[in-house]
Amino acid sequence: xxxxxxxxxxxxxxxAGQTPRQVAGGFAxxxxxxLSPALTLQGLAIWFVILILDINLSAAILAFALxxxxxxxxxxxxxxxxxxxxxQADFLKGLWTALYNAPIAPLTRFNNTVVxxxxxxAxxxxxxxxxxxxxxxxxxxxxxxxxxxxxxxxxIISKNFLVQWYLKIRDWGIVP
Amino acid sequence: xxxxxxxxxxxxxLIFLLTLYLxxxxxxxxxxxxxxxxxxxxxxxxxxxxxxxxxxxxEFARLQIANPQDGMKNIFETGKVKFAFDVGQLLxxxxxxxxxxxxxxxxxxxxxxxxxxxxxxxxxxxxQQAPAATTDSSAAPAPAQFMKQAAPVLQAKExxxxxxxxxxxxxxEIKIDSLLSVxxxxxxxYYDSLKTEVPRASEQWQTTLAEIDKTKPKIAEIETKIxxxxxxxxxxxxxxxxxxxxxxxxxxxxxxxxxxxxDRKSALNDQVDRFSGAYGEGERLAKEDFQSVVSxxxxxxxxxxxxxxxxxxxxxxxxxxxxxxxxxxxxxxxPSGALGGKTEKEEPEHRFEGQNIHFPVEQVYPKLWIKKIIxxxxxxxxxxxxxxxxxxxxxxxxxxxxxxxxxxxxxLSGTKGGTTSLxxxxxxxxxxxxxxxxxxxxxxxxxxxxxxAGRSDFxxxxxxxxxxxxxxxxxxxxxxxxxxxxxxxxNLTFVFESEPKTTVERIVRxxxxxxxxxNVTLRxxxxxxxxxxxxxxxxxxxxxxxxxxxxxxxxxRIQNEIRSKVNAKIAEKRKEFExxxxxxxxxxxxxxxxxxxxxxEKLSMVEGKKxxxxxxxxxxxxxxxxxxxxxxxxxxxxxxKKN
Numbered sequence: 001x002x003x004x005x006x007x008x009x010x011x012x013x014x015x016a017g018q019t020p021r022q023v024a025g026g027f028a029x030x031x032x033x034x035l036s037p038a039l040t041l042q043g044l045a046i047w048f049v050i051l052i053l054d055i056n057l058s059a060a061i062l063a064f065a066l067x068x069x070x071x072x073x074x075x076x077x078x079x080x081x082x083x084x085x086x087x088q089a090d091f092l093k094g095l096w097t098a099l100y101n102a103p104i105a106p107l108t109r110f111n112n113t114v115v116x117x118x119x120x121x122a123x124x125x126x127x128x129x130x131x132x133x134x135x136x137x138x139x140x141x142x143x144x145x146x147x148x149x150x151x152x153x154x155x156i157i158s159k160n161f162l163v164q165w166y167l168k169i170r171d172w173g174i175v176p
Numbered sequence: 177x178x179x180x181x182x183x184x185x186x187x188x189x190l191i192f193l194l195t196l197y198l199x200x201x202x203x204x205x206x207x208x209x210x211x212x213x214x215x216x217x218x219x220x221x222x223x224x225x226x227x228x229x230x231x232x233x234x235e236f237a238r239l240q241i242a243n244p245q246d247g248m249k250n251i252f253e254t255g256k257v258k259f260a261f262d263v264g265q266l267l268x269x270x271x272x273x274x275x276x277x278x279x280x281x282x283x284x285x286x287x288x289x290x291x292x293x294x295x296x297x298x299x300x301x302x303x304q305q306a307p308a309a310t311t312d313s314s315a316a317p318a319p320a321q322f323m324k325q326a327a328p329v330l331q332a333k334e335x336x337x338x339x340x341x342x343x344x345x346x347x348x349e350i351k352i353d354s355l356l357s358v359x360x361x362x363x364x365x366y367y368d369s370l371k372t373e374v375p376r377a378s379e380q381w382q383t384t385l386a387e388i389d390k391t392k393p394k395i396a397e398i399e400t401k402i403x404x405x406x407x408x409x410x411x412x413x414x415x416x417x418x419x420x421x422x423x424x425x426x427x428x429x430x431x432x433x434x435x436x437x438x439d440r441k442s443a444l445n446d447q448v449d450r451f452s453g454a455y456g457e458g459e460r461l462a463k464e465d466f467q468s469v470v471s472x473x474x475x476x477x478x479x480x481x482x483x484x485x486x487x488x489x490x491x492x493x494x495x496x497x498x499x500x501x502x503x504x505x506x507x508x509x510x511p512s513g514a515l516g517g518k519t520e521k522e523e524p525e526h527r528f529e530g531q532n533i534h535f536p537v538e539q540v541y542p543k544l545w546i547k548k549i550i551x552x553x554x555x556x557x558x559x560x561x562x563x564x565x566x567x568x569x570x571x572x573x574x575x576x577x578x579x580x581x582x583x584x585x586x587x588l589s590g591t592k593g594g595t596t597s598l599x600x601x602x603x604x605x606x607x608x609x610x611x612x613x614x615x616x617x618x619x620x621x622x623x624x625x626x627x628x629a630g631r632s633d634f635x636x637x638x639x640x641x642x643x644x645x646x647x648x649x650x651x652x653x654x655x656x657x658x659x660x661x662x663x664x665x666x667n668l669t670f671v672f673e674s675e676p677k678t679t680v681e682r683i684v685r686x687x688x689x690x691x692x693x694x695n696v697t698l699r700x701x702x703x704x705x706x707x708x709x710x711x712x713x714x715x716x717x718x719x720x721x722x723x724x725x726x727x728x729x730x731x732x733r734i735q736n737e738i739r740s741k742v743n744a745k746i747a748e749k750r751k752e753f754e755x756x757x758x759x760x761x762x763x764x765x766x767x768x769x770x771x772x773x774x775x776x777e778k779l780s781m782v783e784g785k786k787x788x789x790x791x792x793x794x795x796x797x798x799x800x801x802x803x804x805x806x807x808x809x810x811x812x813x814x815x816x817k818k819n
Contacts (some may be wrong), residue, residue, distance in 0.1 A: 035674050038528065079530055086533040093535070103267035114530030170786040 019058050020141075024134035026050065026059030032130050033060075034067025035122040037075070037114050041107040059133070067122075074121065075114055082117030201225050204234070205744050214301045215509055216251070218242035220293040224308040224385050233260030242291020242615060243284075245498060250287055252566075255280030255554060259727075264799050265541055273546045278555035283564040283590065322507075323500040324705040326700070333485070333709065352738055355469045356536050356655050356745050362468075363461035367749035370454055371756060377447060377759040384517030391775075398433070398778050401426045407788045411794035415539045420789045423782065430782045434775050441768055450763060451757050469738050475597075487635060487684060487709045491628050493665075496709070500700075503652060506613055510584055510604040511575045542576035549573070553590060566600075579605040596621045610654035629670065629688075635681050637688070642668035657707070661698040667692065680723075687719050694718075 029050050038042045050060045071078075087094060099105040109115045141147075148154050157163060205225035212220030224237040235258040244251045259276035266272075293301070358364050405423055408418045553565030568588035574580045583605040590598045598619050605612045624642040629635075643666045650659040670689060675683040699710040 075530075082530065083533075096533075097535040101538050103264055106268055111533050111535065112530040113533065117530075 008146030020134045020137040022054065022102055023059045023135025023137050024130045024132075025053065025058040025134040026056035027063040028126050028130040029053075029055065031067045032119075032122045032126060035062040035071045035074070035078075035118045035125075036158060037071065037078075037112075040109050040115060041104070042074035042119060063129075072119065074118075080117070081111045081117065082113030082122060084113060085116055086113060144172065196499060201227055203420050204332070205236070205629075212241065213293060213297075214271035216241055216244060217298065217301070219245040219253075219291060220246065228260075231260035231265050232266065233258070235259070235569060237470045239288070240285075240291075242287060245603050247290040248500065250291065250509070252281055252283050252287045253285050254278050254282075258322070259546070262712050268541070269543075272541055273545045274548065276546055276549040278549055278551045281551045282553075282560070284568045285563055302575050303803060312446045321504055322702070322707070323497060323504050325657075326496065329707050329709050330497055330645065333489055333711075350473050350734065352469070352473065352741050353755060355472050355738075356741055359468060359759040360472065361465045361742065361745060363458055363465050363746045364749045366454075366458055366461050367542045367746070367753045369755045371749075374451065374753070374757050374760055377451070378764075381444055381447060381646075381760070383762065384440055386767075388437060388771055391436065395774055395778050398426055398430050398782065402533075402778075402782050402785050405785055405789065406775045406786075407792050409462050410792050410796075411661075413793065413800060416789060416793040416796050420786070420793060423786045423789050426755055427786055430775075430779045434779055437771060441772065444768065448761050456751060458746070462743065465746065466739055466742050469742055470735060473734070485713070486631065487637070487697060488713070489717070490631055491709060492696070492711070493709075496698070496700065499648075503613070503615075503650065503804055506602075506604060507652065508649065510611070510613075511604060512577075512611060530695075539808050542574045542578050542579040544582055545569075545572070545574040549586060562598070564592045564598055566590040566598075581607065583607060593623075596623065611651070611652075612650040612654070613647070616651040617650075618646070619649040622646075624665070624668070630673075635676065635684055635688075635736065636673040638671050639665070640669050640671045642666065649790060655702075657700065659698075659700045661696075661699065663692070663696045665696070666693045683723050684719055687715070687722050690716070691718070720763050 029046060033043050033046050033050075050057065084095060096111065099110060110119075202225075204227060208225070209220045209222055219240075219242040221268055221694075222238070222239045223237050227233075233512045235256065238254065241259055243251045245673055248758040257277065259273045262270075262272040262274065291718045292298075298367045314370055327557045358368075402423070404543045405419050407419070410419055414681060423584045501775040549570040551566055551568050551570065555565040566588045567590065568586070570584075570586045570588070572580055572582035572584050574582070574584070577583055583603050585604075586600065586602045588598075588600045589601075592598070596619070598617070600615070601613045603613070605614075624639055624644050627638055627642070630637040644663060645666075646661060646663045648659070648661040649659075668691065670691070672689075674686055676685050694713060696711070696713045696715075699712075701710075
């Protein structure tokens, strides 16, 4: 069911009548949260930004789900990156010490190697993901959309109960 | 900006904030009560808790903590309590309180409802506490459970038997003759064994005497030889010297006989004296026999040690159990904390959960630190004379003393009804590897109105009126325990619930009835894991002195009767041995004397003859000298005549 929902979401995103910037923005911000390992202050802040900004929420949720799944694979890389920044990069020690002693900053868990590594990694990947998604969306809309709509799989998925329910909710205007 | 944002985020947000505003006080109140109940094990009730924003803190109207040992009483209750958090540290999720104000702190108030936790809730809390305790135990040594350690000792004191001390019964039941069996009297056994040894020894003595008798021919020979030397028949110096040589040889023989005799006599006397010396051992055993028979007769110890403990011990032991409960409570609940200095690089707890890197901090704070609690007992006018109202300061309650560097201390004093005063100083030090707790409590002018004394089987009674004072010192370093309590009772009145049934009860009752004051010292300590309780009081001396007067004579009479019967029994056996021994000894002595006189007679005879011969030699020498002189004179005279 989850896989069906994910595919359905993905197709709906691509089909939805929003600009490529909105879809790509939602996807990129969703990737930021998805790559973080746990509930952190910055994670909540990004969700808040996702909810405030007029971007594609489905794309954000999809990106969150996708990147949460793959983030585990990259955890060792994030740990190494975070360890380098926190321990080996001497020029940053002053910054970390100041943040460590600051009132709210410790709630971000920035001093955890995986948290910092994944945040920095996600920020680095933010723009490539944004541009990549934007290109993909334009390409889909211009060349693939009509072809895919004729696929049997697409028709089955689009008639799925969950998808229908989702579309109804979306049409209320609550979800874009 | 999303158009429906207000509907989607703001409205639920506002509802959430409104709910939070309406219910957060109650939630915090419930959270604090729950945490308190988990710690204390009884109901904790907070009334009218309010969170304040400026200053960021908490205040509530009343706090009641029920006593887990008596659900209908509180350990204490307070009036208004107020404190503010350090906002900067609160943002670090640390609860730092500079000063907490606690008003109207009252000890031991009565409750309108039972403060015992419902069984299911208590069980759930215990289950939640168990794993926490296990985790904590890795950081610090497990606290000793003194109450558990003391339980067997307290139980033994509780079950201590009342001494049976009824003189009439003793008089009737004691059968001294049955106690005087040979098995019970070692001195009688000893004299019996001597009686069998004497004939055996006597045989040996006879053998020695027979050996001595064998020298008789030698003595006769000496006599013959010495008589053969006739000094009047000696006519020349040469024959005199030859006679002297003979006498000297006989003298040597006589000396040899005398020496042999003396050696044998000495050995014989030693053997005989061994039996004479046995009387000393017999006397010693006789004394032991007396003590043993007295003990078999189960005559009471007139010192009557432990009577006061029987009278006063039960109530005090119950109080001991109560205060050990609180000492255990402090040991278990004042947190030890973990070492503050964490290493720069820590091993990850789990794979891929990352590694927390720690940086230098400007000032380290523990998770919780109440720096100072100012306790006020309220105004004198409003005080209920039934309860203690405390005032003073409690400092440095924290979850990690190694971080604060300060031990948890309490300096409290209080009064009750204007006459009773209490001071309590305590220090709970968890800064080092082994926790150290020190308490000192001083109580004076405490009116005792209803204190149980005695036991159901021994002088059941009550102290209905008294003024008590106490000095209690407790030192708990790690798993060791040392406590001394000095309690003084003054102006007291005993009320006895029944008539005395035994002599002891009557004596103790008489003492207590006439008593106005007494002191008790109670010492508790554990060494090598074994808990011990020492109870001493000046009452024991008073009871012993009276007991000696009342029953001492009677006990002494029974003891004298036992002594005379024991002595008579021993004397009979001793006489049997003495008669036999003296008879054998007499025989040996008389024979030795006879032989000795013979030896001495012959020796003196030889010495006399020797003297005679020596004199003869001198005489002959003189004669010879005079003969030579005469001859010389004649020769000189002849020469002159020729000329």
